[in-house]
Amino acid sequence: MKQESATPALTLAASSFAALGSEQRLLVLRTLVRAGTEGLNIGTLGERTGVTGSTLTHHLKLLASAGLVKQEKQGRSTICAAVAYEEVQALANFLLTECCADAIEGCTEHNHG
Numbered sequence: 001m002k003q004e005s006a007t008p009a010l011t012l013a014a015s016s017f018a019a020l021g022s023e024q025r026l027l028v029l030r031t032l033v034r035a036g037t038e039g040l041n042i043g044t045l046g047e048r049t050g051v052t053g054s055t056l057t058h059h060l061k062l063l064a065s066a067g068l069v070k071q072e073k074q075g076r077s078t079i080c081a082a083v084a085y086e087e088v089q090a091l092a093n094f095l096l097t098e099c100c101a102d103a104i105e106g107c108t109e110h111n112h113g
Contacts, residue, residue: 013094019066024051025059029068032082039072039081 020026031048032039046052051059060080063069067087072079082088100107 009094013091016066016068016091019062019068022059024049024055025063027051028056028059029063029082029088032069032080033085033088035082037081039079041077041079045080 020029027049028045028051031045040048042056046056049056060069060071064071068083068091070081070083072081099110
């Protein structure tokens with residue numbers, strides 16, 4: 001079976017998944033997703049995740065570069081919010097778009113979205 005060569009979608013997905021390749025970054029993103037569209041300020045995000053200071057800043061920079069998190073200045077606070085949930089959903093869907101495509105028998109064991 002021939003594997004798909006690198007396409008822009010594959011390259012983008014790989015970059016996004018690489019940004020999630022740290023337990024702390026994954027925790028930061030999950031915490032922001034839980035916070036909803038209003039997001040969290042840096043201090044609250046640090047308290048909830050236990051990741052603070054320059055380490056948190058570094059993780060946020062990587063997540064923002066991958067398009068998974070956006071940061072916005074509001075007055076004296078920096079608010080962090082999970083990027084449009086559609087982007088996170090698209091990343092998850094990337095894995096499932098061809099689910100069971102090469103299965104010998106049709107798959108009925110799970111929902112294909």
